[in-house]
Amino acid sequence: MSLDIDPNTPLLWALRDHMSLKGTKYGCGIAQCGACTVWVNGEATRSCVLPISAVANADITTIEGLSDHGDHPVQVAWDELDVPQCGYCQAGQIMTAASFLKKKPNPSKTEIVDGMSGNICRCGTYHRIQEAVKLASEIASKKKTKSTVKKSA
């Protein structure tokens, strides 16, 4: 993918305006709210302050690319527990959660609260966000067990 635009353009606006990937949201523009969270080389990153010149040759994953069929354990858990109210911050929450779970597949309650507290939700869906991260970790570990069983069988 190559773009002929100002190299200082923040990744957020490159995604939204030039690649028509609108799932990543603008919330504050100063890396405070987390609505713009994407993965850069697998790491959750605030795209609103990250110039595209800094991500040349990097591997970028947005909410649209998190799973092929909207069935990443975090997406499934978010729907199952009916997390969204207005929904605007949730792409950033989900990208943060999915990245967090890669590092901590079986997190404690405290680890979840700390891991998710950088993202603002104005509707106050925090309880369900925290519950959904837990559920997602359980879904993921069940999937893993299943695939292990399959392999050994």
Place this chain on the structure above:
Amino acid sequence: MKSTRRSFIQKTALFSGAFCLGFDWFQANGKEVSMVQTTMESGRFNAFLAIDPSGKIILYSPNPEIGQGIKTAFPVVVAEELDVDWKDVEVRQANLDTQNFERQLTGGSGALKHSWERLRKAGATARKMFIQAASQTWNVDASTCKTSKGFVLGPKGQKASYGSLVAIASKLPVPTEVTYKNRKDYQIIGKRTKGVDNKNVVTGKPVFGLDIEKPGMVIAQIIRPPFGATLKSFDAADALKMPGIVDVVSFKNKVAIVGKSTWEVMKARATVSCKYDSGDFDSDSTHQKWFDEGMKTDKATVQRKDGDFAAALARSAKVVEATYECPFISHSPMEPMNFFADVRADGTVLLAGPTQVPQSAQKAVASLLKIDEKKVEVELSKMGGGFGRRLNNDFALDAAELSSIIKKPVKVMWTREDDMGGGIYRPAARYHFKAGLDASGNMIAFYLRGVGINAGNATRQDNFPVGAIENVLVESVNQVSAVTTGPWRAPITNFLGYAEQAFLDEVAEAGGKDPVQMRLDWLARAKSNPVGKITYEPDRFIEVIKQAAEKSNWKKKPGVHQGFSVYFSHLSYVAQVADAQIVDGKAKITHVTAVTDCGEVVNLSGAENQIKGAIIDGMGHALYAKLRFNDGVASPTNFNGYRLIKGNEIPTINAYFVDNGIEPTGLGEPALPPTGGSIANALYAATKKRLYKQPFEV
């Protein structure tokens, strides 16, 4: 009431061969659902339900979805009475249709209250028609047939899907009399139903206003003047030379930078300088002076008077007096304001974007451009929050005016700084209370003066405990400012509720009463022998209070300091007990128990979301939020200075609902007003320090 415009559509452009029952969700008079002609023209629909021969059910939901869950709750009620499986229902957002809808808006927590009966009737009517169709086919009496999950069941084991009955049912006359399900048979209402937009949200589909893209569209940002200031001149010479910039124009004291992409507009904007006139524009000190003057003036408006307050105060054994204050705050929805407008050469206008009041946008834009309202089409998008901010259509007017000037379709987007600095705030207010207690500690005199800045009447003069107190005087003063204000989730009561409930805690303490028992005693009085008119039902108040005391183990938790609060707003009752504990030497709210009477709970999942969300919202803003003013300019203007509550700062919350089967009332707002009071009272119990000003932690 008989409906004269009853009609029934068999075939439409979109749903050939489908059963399409048009009905008016928003009929103004009475509770009859009239069956209206569905016009089904390009993209403009009535609310209706359609069932195709495969059994798929499509419902158009007209109300703007802002996170309150109405797009899910409305169809739940229809599907329940229609008696279908929820998984067979597909919900679509309807656009603005002023010919056939009324009250197509989001505000006042009034949608379900308004539409409950209509929604039930729509579902029940269709269900009856399928029963009639089946009974004719089977040649049995309709009364011997039943329905279950989209099937009609006959007396001898016959079974027919609604889909298979579409052709016959759609030729029947629409019945005028229907019966509703018994609530004990509900399959969907009261259960947990997931949001109909969840899948779109979790996969990042472009459903919000800011995601709108239209052919030929340009992007614009607007520089707005300080409050009260006039634009004298601006210099955009550098900006106009920058890549991607299409135009820089000025209208109504504003300067709009128009370009091809957001970043190019942002960069160019930073080079534009504006000069304003100088004047005595609002600062914090101005507001304090107005509060002081408002408290002293003898020209306050009397809002309510029962008995003789002054005489009763004079004979009181004890007087309690306190002043509470709340600042201007921003709505700060996560999606900043934005709107699309295309004012075309042929005289038609397309508006699209997030607004809580699409019809007002249509009217205001038609009036601005001096054209017929019928020429203005409005497409609704999902809203990334609003909290009242999107009740004001300034963003739609800006977009339309700019499009008419530049003669291009344009999406105006506000940066976070524009959104927080650009006005339409919650008004600021100061409240002064006085209570006169008799020798037994009973309140015999109650006084409230509310001084608001652009708040109109900053009191709610009929609110409890008014109605239970012999001598009452409520007065208001409104100070006019250039700082723009508007409704903020639970307008007025979101700050008045805190002040009142915190003051009543002082009254209880001064009178040596338990805050719960004191309120129950007053409500007994309001029930048996009310003073003047009362707007609340004492029994419903009493029930939430009793349940909250019981479920919170009121005053029976060692090491836990509790605060009580109860409020009636938007026709719902919410009692709260907040628990504070000392953690690392600091008082912290660790738990909130909330008991709500909003009548029938339509969607338990959505209802819990509204209660917990409103408590977190109320708590966060009471603890942290404040806008300051200096020479007409508000600050802070972003989340680095304006603190919103985060996930590691929330208490656990238990939300309970009174199970009484009364028709549903408001739920988006009512849990917010009692929150400031319950937490202020709990923090007082923990620290013995009263909190007279929001934000509590400055």
